[in-house]
Amino acid sequence: MDDLEVLNRLQTLIQTRKNSSVEESYTSGLFQKGQDHILKKLGEESYEVVMASKDNDREHIIRELADLWFHSLVVMAYHNVSIGDVALELERREGVSGLEEKASRKE
Numbered sequence: 001m002d003d004l005e006v007l008n009r010l011q012t013l014i015q016t017r018k019n020s021s022v023e024e025s026y027t028s029g030l031f032q033k034g035q036d037h038i039l040k041k042l043g044e045e046s047y048e049v050v051m052a053s054k055d056n057d058r059e060h061i062i063r064e065l066a067d068l069w070f071h072s073l074v075v076m077a078y079h080n081v082s083i084g085d086v087a088l089e090l091e092r093r094e095g096v097s098g099l100e101e102k103a104s105r106k107e
Helices: 005-015 026-033 035-054 058-078 083-092 098-104
Strands: none
Touching: 005 026, 005 058, 005 083, 005 098, 026 035, 026 058, 058 083
């Protein structure tokens, strides 16, 4: 199984669901409810990953991480950010100390 291929297929599906009817798709409902709702879901999933990790339940962690990745892809689709865009940023950071990288940001 090609892990990146699975993510690319999911990203394509999420893009197509942006314009589907709410009756057809949970994902379409997220987009129609808007950014605040999408971000709330992302935050909820992040919290659930933390709680699953604290419980040391591997299968639960995997399920919650899958939910977090899915909702991250929804945020990416909302802003028209591709997996490739994020991969390029990770590649840019490769071999750079996390402390150096953070200090270089202009935020």
